[in-house]
Amino acid sequence: MEYKSTRGNIKVTSTKALIEGLSADGGLFVPIEFPKVELNLKEFMNKNYNELAFFVLKNYFNDFDENTLLNCITKAYDDKFDTKEIAPLVKKDNFYFLELFHGKTLAFKDMALSLFPHLLKEAKLKENIKKEIVILTATSGDTGKAALEVFKDIEGVKIIVFYPSKGVSNIQKLQMITQEGENTYVFGINGNFDDAQRAVKEIFSDVQFNEKIAKRGYVLSSANSINIGRLFPQIIYYFYAYINLLKMGEISEDEYINIVVPTGNFGNILAAYYAKKMGLKVKKLICASNKNNVLYDFLREGVYDVRRNFYTTISPSMDILVSSNLERFLYDACGEDEKIIRNLMKDLKELGYFSIPENYRDSLKDFYTNFADDDETYFEIRWAFLNLGYLIDPHTAVALNVYKKYLKDTGDDTKTIIASTASPYKFVSSVYKAITLKEPYADEFELSEELSKLTNTSIPKQIVELKNKRILHNDVIDKEEIYNVINDLLKGD
Numbered sequence: 440m441e442y443k444s445t446r447g448n449i450k451v452t453s454t455k456a457l458i459e460g461l462s463a464d465g466g467l468f469v470p471i472e473f474p475k476v477e478l479n480l481k482e483f484m485n486k487n488y489n490e491l492a493f494f495v496l497k498n499y500f501n502d503f504d505e506n507t508l509l510n511c512i513t514k515a516y517d518d519k520f521d522t523k524e525i526a527p528l529v530k531k532d533n534f535y536f537l538e539l540f541h542g543k544t545l546a547f548k549d550m551a552l553s554l555f556p557h558l559l560k561e562a563k564l565k566e567n568i569k570k571e572i573v574i575l576t577a578t579s580g581d582t583g584k585a586a587l588e589v590f591k592d593i594e595g596v597k598i599i600v601f602y603p604s605k606g607v608s609n610i611q612k613l614q615m616i617t618q619e620g621e622n623t624y625v626f627g628i629n630g631n632f633d634d635a636q637r638a639v640k641e642i643f644s645d646v647q648f649n650e651k652i653a654k655r656g657y658v659l660s661s662a663n664s665i666n667i668g669r670l671f672p673q674i675i676y677y678f679y680a681y682i683n684l685l686k687m688g689e690i691s692e693d694e695y696i697n698i699v700v701p702t703g704n705f706g707n708i709l710a711a712y713y714a715k716k717m718g719l720k721v722k723k724l725i726c727a728s729n730k731n732n733v734l735y736d737f738l739r740e741g742v743y744d745v746r747r748n749f750y751t752t753i754s755p756s757m758d759i760l761v762s763s764n765l766e767r768f769l770y771d772a773c774g775e776d777e778k779i780i781r782n783l784m785k786d787l788k789e790l791g792y793f794s795i796p797e798n799y800r801d802s803l804k805d806f807y808t809n810f811a812d813d814d815e816t817y818f819e820i821r822w823a824f825l826n827l828g829y830l831i832d833p834h835t836a837v838a839l840n841v842y843k844k845y846l847k848d849t850g851d852d853t854k855t856i857i858a859s860t861a862s863p864y865k866f867v868s869s870v871y872k873a874i875t876l877k878e879p880y881a882d883e884f885e886l887s888e889e890l891s892k893l894t895n896t897s898i899p900k901q902i903v904e905l906k907n908k909r910i911l912h913n914d915v916i917d918k919e920e921i922y923n924v925i926n927d928l929l930k931g932d
C-alpha cells in the first residue's frame with residue numbers, strides 16, 4: 440500500500456510512512472485507497488482479536504510479508520493485556536462499553552502502541568536504516584506513558600516525551616516521571632498539549648534540523664496518532680466490537696450501529712470513520728468533546744476556530760484545541776484536494792481559524808457532536824455507578840453524557856458502542872469526588888484504596904506498584920526550550 444501526504448505530491452511506502460511519522464511537507468500520510476471489508480458472520484464468528492487484527496491490517500501494511508505482520512501482531516496482543524479478549528465489550532443495561540484500557544498503562548493508547556514498536560522495527564530492517572530512531576512524543580497524558588513503556592531499553596531507539604506539567608492527572612504524571620530505561624527522556628512543559636504538539640510538529644518539518652541530526656546518526660519518528668502505526672491498529676477494535684455484538688445476539692447481520700468516541704486529537708474517532716469507509720456498518724459517529732469544544736463547533740458549522748480559551752478539565756487527555764488528525768478527515772471531505780488542505784492549514788496557522796468550503800460540508804453530516812462540561816462529567820460517573828453498577832473514568836463519562844444527549848435529540852435506538860478509553864483509577868481523584876461527593880482528602884494511593892472498597896472494584900496492579908517507584912525525571916521546561924532540549928540530547932558523541 441502506498442501512502443500520500445495530505446498537503447502535497449509526496450508518496451511513500453507504508454514502511455517509510457511508519458518511520459517518518461509526519462510527511463516532510465508537514466502533511467499527514469493517508470493510504471491511496473481504503474480496502475473494503477465484508478463481515479460475514481460465518482467467517483468471522485470464531486476470529487480472536489489477533490486474527491481480526493491481521494485481517495484488518497494486512498492491506499495497510501502489505502509491504503511486510505504476511506508472516507512478519509502476523510509475528511508483530513502475536514507479540515503485541517498477548518498477556519501484557521489483563522484479559523484474553525484484549526478489548527472486551529461490556530453490556531450494562533442498554534449501554535455497550537468497549538473497554539480499551541486493559542493494556543499495560545491503562546488507557547486506549549496501549550491498543551496501538553503495543554503493536555507499533557514491532558512494526559517500526561521491521562520497517563527499519565526493510566528500509567535498511569542503520570541510524571538510531573528518536574521517537575518525539577507530545578502527550579496529553581496517556582500516549583507518553585504508553586510509548587515510554589514499549590520503547591524503554593529497545594536498542595537503536597531513544598524516546599523523548601513532553602507533557603503539560605500542570606495539565607495531566609497525578610497518576611498520569613507519576614507514571615511518566617518514574618519511567619525507567621536508559622533511553623527514556625521525559626519533560627514537563629510550562630504550556631499545554633497544543634504547545635507541545637506544535638513544537639514537535641515544527642521539528643519534524645524542519646529540514647535543516649533533520650539533516651543536522653542525520654549527520655549525527657539520528658532519524659526522527661513519532662508515536663502520536665499522526666503516525667499510521669498508531670492510527671490503523673485503532674481500526675481493529677471497532678470491527679471487533681461489531682462482531683461481538685453479532686455474537687452476543689444484540690444485532691443481526693448487516694444491522695447498523697453507532698459509535699461514540701471521547702475525542703481530543705481526533706485520532707480514535709478517525710479510526711472509527713476509517714472503519715466505516717472500509718465497510719463497517721456505522722450509522723452515526725458521535726464525537727464527544729469536553730469544554731474544549733472546538734470540534735463541536737466545527738462539525739456543526741464548518742468553521743474551525745482556535746481563537747478561544749483553553750480549559751483544563753477533569754478529562755485532561757482531551758484538553759486539546761488543535762486536533763491533528765482532523766487534517767486527514769478534511770482531506771477526505773474535500774475530495775482529496777491537497778491544495779485546499781494547504782490553504783486551510785495556512786489559514787489555521789496565520790489567522791487562527793479556517794472555514795471548510797460550502798460544497799464540501801456534506802460529510803460533516805456523518806457525525807453527531809456534543810460536549811460535556813466538568814459538572815456533567817462528575818454527574819455521569821456517579822450516575823453510571825448508581826444506575827449501571829459500573830465504574831467509569833471521566834473521558835468515558837464525557838462520551839456517555841454526549842450519547843444521552845444524542846438519544847434525547849434524535850430518539851435513535853440504534854445499538855451504540857461507547858469507547859471506554861481509560862481505567863477510572865488513572866483519574867482516581869475526580870472519580871472519588873464524583874462517587875462520594877466529597878473533596879479528595881488524601882493522595883491518589885489512599886483514595887484508590889477507599890474507592891476500591893466503596894465500589895467493590897480492584898485497583899490495577901500498575902497503580903499499586905507506582906507507589907514505590909523512584910522519581911527519575913524532574914525537569915520542567917518552557918515551551919520555547921523544546922528545540923534546544925532535543926538538540927542537546929542529540930549531540931554527536
Ligand SMILES: *Cc1c(COP(=O)(O)O)cnc(C)c1O
Nearest residue numbers: 581703704705706707756860861
Ligand atoms: C487520548 C485520549 C482520548 C482522546 O483520543 P484522541 O485520539 O486524541 O481523540 C480520550 N480519552 C483518553 C483516556 C485518552 O487517553
